[in-house]
Amino acid sequence: MDAxxxxxxxxxxxxxxxxxxxxxxxxxxxxxxxxxxxxTGTFIGWLVEFSSTRNGFPFGHYTYHxxxxxxxxxxxxxxxxxSLSFAFLTYFGYSAACTMLxxxxxxxxxxxxxxxxADGSLRAxxxxxxxxxxxxxxxDPVAHLGKYWFLGDLYNYHTSGLHHFDVPLTNYAGWxxxxxxxxxxxxxxxxxxxxxxxxxxxxxxxxxxxWAIGSIIGNMAFINAIAIYLLATDRAPGHPVGAxxxxxxxxxxxxxxxxxxxxxxxxxxxxxxxETRVIAPLxxxxxxxxxxxx
Numbered sequence: 436m437d438a439x440x441x442x443x444x445x446x447x448x449x450x451x452x453x454x455x456x457x458x459x460x461x462x463x464x465x466x467x468x469x470x471x472x473x474x475t476g477t478f479i480g481w482l483v484e485f486s487s488t489r490n491g492f493p494f495g496h497y498t499y500h501x502x503x504x505x506x507x508x509x510x511x512x513x514x515x516x517x518s519l520s521f522a523f524l525t526y527f528g529y530s531a532a533c534t535m536l537x538x539x540x541x542x543x544x545x546x547x548x549x550x551x552x553a554d555g556s557l558r559a560x561x562x563x564x565x566x567x568x569x570x571x572x573x574x575d576p577v578a579h580l581g582k583y584w585f586l587g588d589l590y591n592y593h594t595s596g597l598h599h600f601d602v603p604l605t606n607y608a609g610w611x612x613x614x615x616x617x618x619x620x621x622x623x624x625x626x627x628x629x630x631x632x633x634x635x636x637x638x639x640x641x642x643x644x645x646w647a648i649g650s651i652i653g654n655m656a657f658i659n660a661i662a663i664y665l666l667a668t669d670r671a672p673g674h675p676v677g678a679x680x681x682x683x684x685x686x687x688x689x690x691x692x693x694x695x696x697x698x699x700x701x702x703x704x705x706x707x708x709x710e711t712r713v714i715a716p717l718x719x720x721x722x723x724x725x726x727x728x729x
Contacts, residue, residue: 456523480521494609528567
């Protein structure tokens with residue numbers, strides 16, 4: 436119990452992102468889907484990390500320094516908070532993908548999704564994996580310097596080959612694989628519930644489709660702020676912190692630009708679908724009127 440509660444005192448930022456996940460997911464999909472995503476995301480996250488630390492698949496081989504964190508919860512050598520993060524990071528990626536691929540409509544000061552047909556699609560599955568991994572390319576180069584900030588000296592890689600600021604490219608391939616697995620399982624669970632006429636029962640949240648996107652951008656801003664801190668205080672001597680920061684800002688800016696383009700297209704689809712719904716009844720009415728006159 437002490438090891439579990441230590442996460443609240445030692446990892447408050449993880450708890451903050453977890454709380455964001457619970458609010459966003461329950462607002463969008465209700466408690467059943469949220470609980471299932473939390474459970475399966477955490478378990479699959481633990482499973483792929485357990486595999487990588489033993490045989491190098493799918494992230495490449497690395498080791499967690501459990502002895503450096505005697506008060507935190509580790510399960511078979513894997514920190515629980517790291518496994519937990521797979522649940523909310525993949526959900527934010529999935530929710531963002533569904534928003535980008537769905538029609539959006541402005542209603543006064545709000546924005547809403549007009550249908551959820553994209554939720555179970557292969558397009559949403561693929562884009563969710565891309566968005567989740569995209570965010571990780573900002574996070575992991577700074578996380579690798581954890582011993583210089585409050586993350587701590589958490590792990591080190593043993594993988595050769597191409598690297599991105601000491602992070603092997605296999606790590607990003609692993610994130611794509613893990614995200615595909617987690618999202619696919621939850622898409623199938625959602626389809627099962629819908630087949631039983633159990634619709635998502637969320638709650639109203641202003642600008643609800645944009646919260647997951649905001650969480651991703653917020654996480655990127657948080658990591659870039661850590662890099663700025665390391666650079667300003669020169670706490671990571673011998674490491675290319677300036678280049679890591681420049682990369683993180685560029686990747687984050689590219690994501691923001693991509694998001695703006697996708698949201699504009701989603702709003703255009705929403706306008707077109709609204710016009711179709713308005714014009715179709717008018718056309719039928721006009722046709723019926725012409726028939727009467729004849």
